[in-house]
Amino acid sequence: EKIKSRKPRWSIRASEMSKKTFNPIRAIVDTMKATPNPNKPMIALSIGDPTIFGNLPTDNEVTRAMKEAIDSQKYNGYAPSIGQSQHKDIILTSGCSQAIELALAVLANPGQNILVPRPGFSLYKTLALSLGVEVKLYNLIPEKSWEIDLKHMESLVDDKTACIIVNNPSNPCGSVFSKKHLQKIIAVASRQCVPILADEIYGDMVFEYGAFKALAPLSTNVPILSCGGLAKRWLVPGWRMGWILIHDRKDIFGKEIREGLVRLSQRILGPCTIVQGALDHIINRTPQHFYDNTINFIKSNADLCYNTLSTVPGLCPVRPAGAMYLMVGIDMEHFPEFESDVDFTERMISEQSVFCLPATCFEYPNYFRIVLTVPDELMVEACRRIREFCLEHYQGGEAVQDLECDK
Amino acid sequence: EKIKSRKPRWSIRASEMSKKTFNPIRAIVDTMKATPNPNKPMIALSIGDPTIFGNLPTDNEVTRAMKEAIDSQKYNGYAPSIGQSQHKDIILTSGCSQAIELALAVLANPGQNILVPRPGFSLYKTLALSLGVEVKLYNLIPEKSWEIDLKHMESLVDDKTACIIVNNPSNPCGSVFSKKHLQKIIAVASRQCVPILADEIYGDMVFEYGAFKALAPLSTNVPILSCGGLAKRWLVPGWRMGWILIHDRKDIFGKEIREGLVRLSQRILGPCTIVQGALDHIINRTPQHFYDNTINFIKSNADLCYNTLSTVPGLCPVRPAGAMYLMVGIDMEHFPEFESDVDFTERMISEQSVFCLPATCFEYPNYFRIVLTVPDELMVEACRRIREFCLEHYQGGEAVQDLECDK
Ligand SMILES: Cc1ncc(COP(=O)(O)O)c(C=O)c1O
Ligand SMILES: Cc1ncc(COP(=O)(O)O)c(C=O)c1O
Numbered sequence: 001e002k003i004k005s006r007k008p009r010w011s012i013r014a015s016e017m018s019k020k021t022f023n024p025i026r027a028i029v030d031t032m033k034a035t036p037n038p039n040k041p042m043i044a045l046s047i048g049d050p051t052i053f054g055n056l057p058t059d060n061e062v063t064r065a066m067k068e069a070i071d072s073q074k075y076n077g078y079a080p081s082i083g084q085s086q087h088k089d090i091i092l093t094s095g096c097s098q099a100i101e102l103a104l105a106v107l108a109n110p111g112q113n114i115l116v117p118r119p120g121f122s123l124y125k126t127l128a129l130s131l132g133v134e135v136k137l138y139n140l141i142p143e144k145s146w147e148i149d150l151k152h153m154e155s156l157v158d159d160k161t162a163c164i165i166v167n168n169p170s171n172p173c174g175s176v177f178s179k180k181h182l183q184k185i186i187a188v189a190s191r192q193c194v195p196i197l198a199d200e201i202y203g204d205m206v207f208e209y210g211a212f213k214a215l216a217p218l219s220t221n222v223p224i225l226s227c228g229g230l231a232k233r234w235l236v237p238g239w240r241m242g243w244i245l246i247h248d249r250k251d252i253f254g255k256e257i258r259e260g261l262v263r264l265s266q267r268i269l270g271p272c273t274i275v276q277g278a279l280d281h282i283i284n285r286t287p288q289h290f291y292d293n294t295i296n297f298i299k300s301n302a303d304l305c306y307n308t309l310s311t312v313p314g315l316c317p318v319r320p321a322g323a324m325y326l327m328v329g330i331d332m333e334h335f336p337e338f339e340s341d342v343d344f345t346e347r348m349i350s351e352q353s354v355f356c357l358p359a360t361c362f363e364y365p366n367y368f369r370i371v372l373t374v375p376d377e378l379m380v381e382a383c384r385r386i387r388e389f390c391l392e393h394y395q396g397g398e399a400v401q402d403l404e405c406d407k
Numbered sequence: 408e409k410i411k412s413r414k415p416r417w418s419i420r421a422s423e424m425s426k427k428t429f430n431p432i433r434a435i436v437d438t439m440k441a442t443p444n445p446n447k448p449m450i451a452l453s454i455g456d457p458t459i460f461g462n463l464p465t466d467n468e469v470t471r472a473m474k475e476a477i478d479s480q481k482y483n484g485y486a487p488s489i490g491q492s493q494h495k496d497i498i499l500t501s502g503c504s505q506a507i508e509l510a511l512a513v514l515a516n517p518g519q520n521i522l523v524p525r526p527g528f529s530l531y532k533t534l535a536l537s538l539g540v541e542v543k544l545y546n547l548i549p550e551k552s553w554e555i556d557l558k559h560m561e562s563l564v565d566d567k568t569a570c571i572i573v574n575n576p577s578n579p580c581g582s583v584f585s586k587k588h589l590q591k592i593i594a595v596a597s598r599q600c601v602p603i604l605a606d607e608i609y610g611d612m613v614f615e616y617g618a619f620k621a622l623a624p625l626s627t628n629v630p631i632l633s634c635g636g637l638a639k640r641w642l643v644p645g646w647r648m649g650w651i652l653i654h655d656r657k658d659i660f661g662k663e664i665r666e667g668l669v670r671l672s673q674r675i676l677g678p679c680t681i682v683q684g685a686l687d688h689i690i691n692r693t694p695q696h697f698y699d700n701t702i703n704f705i706k707s708n709a710d711l712c713y714n715t716l717s718t719v720p721g722l723c724p725v726r727p728a729g730a731m732y733l734m735v736g737i738d739m740e741h742f743p744e745f746e747s748d749v750d751f752t753e754r755m756i757s758e759q760s761v762f763c764l765p766a767t768c769f770e771y772p773n774y775f776r777i778v779l780t781v782p783d784e785l786m787v788e789a790c791r792r793i794r795e796f797c798l799e800h801y802q803g804g805e806a807v808q809d810l811e812c813d814k
Contacts, residue, residue, distance in 0.1 A: 105424055107422065
């Protein structure tokens with residue numbers, strides 16, 4: 001037996017992968033060291049969680065479905081790792097986050113790249129980098145209600161592009177793409193032979209009835225993995241129920257992608273079986289008025305917020321059409337005190353106790369994002385304080401921002 | 408604008424990672440093409456899910472805790488990604504599987520190796536290979552109630568060893584390590600300066616009161632990630648609630664490992680918040696008699712099964728001391744008809760409609776594993792059929808296996 005040259009000593013380092021796993025929101029927010037103004041109660045418009053204020057409970061049918069699933073004692077055991085769905089093209093996941101993780105993990109190899117919207121949800125980048133996959137950002141155009149700059153998007157595609165992520169309705173923009181625009185997106189993907197990962201977690205959360213079109217039914221050839229979940233529309237983000245729907249009319253994914261997803265799902269198995277057991281009931285028996293109430297509430301806050309901030313000098317809100325967010329441009333020239341949107345929002349906390357996420361979190365400086373699910377009286381108060389803040393810091397003459405924003 | 412040389416065409420392949428993610432149990436079981444004997448109803452002793460026969464429901468306190476969490480409407484929102492535990496050293500995960508996944512992902516880089524028991528739970532290898540981490544198998548010794556061959560284990564450690572996985576109580580062995588043995592394991596890890604991943608999902612599921620010792624309290628210096636969950640002891644594997652407890656008395660992990668785990672947890676966020684909300688109640692208010700009943704039931708099946716199979720020619724059952732499994736050696740010399748344990752168990756399906764997992768699934772040929780959570784009358788019937796099967800195929804004189812098995 002050969003003698004080992006190794007001299008053991010302790011030196012445990014966290015893995016490279018854990019170091020590459022990086023949440024930009026955390027990184028930015030954790031460095032924002034503002035303490036709220038002690039004279040004003042804090043209003044957080046920062047977190048994409050519709051449940052935190054307690055004003056938007058889920059529906060009784062939803063909780064009933066859960067309790068029935070528990071009482072049945074039928075959903076305590078392991079489900080298949082892809083979930084107990086009736087349909088072979090549905091993979092149930094632990095939240096839409098895991099849906100996106102699995103979709104990326106099956107489509108992309110280290111060294112490849114994916115196309116991601118800017119501004120866009122930060123998880124795409126977090127997951128891609130942790131997989132060693134490069135991110136290329138394609139532009140959304142605020143003046144066109146955040147439609148994709150399709151030329152720019154197409155110019156980014158190369159041999160190593162594994163997929164295009166399309167997020168509709170959008171976080172952080174609150175935008176909703178028209179059918180026509182979606183068709184053009186598909187045309188790009190088709191020309192370039194690149195599959196699409198459609199993040200439709202805000203599907204159907206739109207202010208105009210019927211304005212949401214799912215991407216997949218519009219595609220005749222481009223294979224699409226659409227990711228969704230219960231989190232937003234059913235107001236239960238903590239329950240971690242998501243899904244991937246595999247759309248592949250022309251059999252371009254073939255069985256390889258489906259098998260890959262099945263294999264990857266075996267690493268941690270699917271979502272909580274109680275929620276799985278309740279899922280059919282939740283999706284099919286939640287009454288329409290529940291969805292309508294949520295949407296009407298968000299829309300009313302959106303109108304209120306948009307209308308107020310439109311008249312604030314130096315701000316350029318972009319009217320949303322769905323989801324639960326509103327993006328506000330900051331005319332930084334008129335706020336010379338502040339270096340950046342991070343600076344701006346930080347000071348809004350310390351002076352007005354209003355917390356909005358700087359859009360640098362979404363790779364989009366000089367904007368901030370407002371979450372629209374807060375109780376309406378807080379929405380009013382928050383907008384009042386944002387106005388006060390801007391009036392105090394605005395420099396450069398009268399409030400002419402209506403022109404500047406080219407509305 | 409330069410013209411692209413790229414000629415787009417569709418060629419979508421599943422990623423390397425998805426191909427490396429490989430469940431050996433599925434691979435083996437899916438090739439077992441036996442159809443059960445139509446004259447005998449199937450008895451599956453193959454799946455480590457105590458709920459499938461319906462004879463082991465979870466406790467009323469457990470379901471009550473869940474329903475209270477639902478009714479409170481307090482657990483619909485996002486929890487912190489590591490879960491809403493009071494303690495900074497507890498990370499809640501989506502099942503013990505994700506606990507193991509995160510622990511491996513934070514400790515090991517591609518190209519490193521981990522030490523894994525043989526026979527052992529197949530997920531370790533699945534996860535390691537999907538991360539590009541090599542697996543080295545250390546031997547368990549059936550004659551010593553499946554204690555670790557410590558010399559062998561230590562001989563496998565090298566510069567690239569990221570951690571040692573210790574599974575106690577064991578799947579598939581049903582073995583339970585003594586305090587003394589655990590101390591010796593820790594001594595090896597300490598000498599070699601290698602951290603331990605303790606998989607204690609069957610913690611406290613032991614036949615002799617107090618026989619289970621958690622590994623971490625016995626360590627003065629070796630840093631340990633212990634992984635556990637609700638799956639087995641509370642009989643709710645589908646609920647996907649697991650955890651990592653970080654033990655690091657000498658601050659050898661430092662903050663790096665903790666931070667790495669936090670970062671990795673942000674990829675898909677934690678387990679279902681309803682189960683999180685019920686967790687305290689579940690752990691602290693489930694009555695002792697519930698645990699006792701489960702254990703007594705499993706123990707009684709274990710005795711029954713062990714006693715019966717001990718008298719069957721050609722079989723060498725190893726008496727378990729906990730968990731919910733029993734391993735049975737096959738004296739292959741006396742079954743010349745069969746090439747392997749896979750062959751043997753396959754024929755047991757087609758002739759007797761009894762399905763046991765061949766231990767090749769656990770990298771341990773010539774054994775099969777029996778799951779002990781089936782209703783007792785089925786246990787009796789299954790043992791009867793296994794006996795019949797062996798009597799039919801045993802070759803080589805009288806039943807002298809008592810001697811052969813060195814009991
Ligand atoms: C665009 C987008 N996609 C995915 C998610 C993740 O959803 P889940 O909570 O179901 O993981 C979010 C959550 O905020 C989101 O905004
Ligand atoms: C030894 C061992 N560890 C971990 C697990 C996974 O547990 P969970 O269902 O909580 O992911 C199992 C499941 O059978 C197991 O046997």
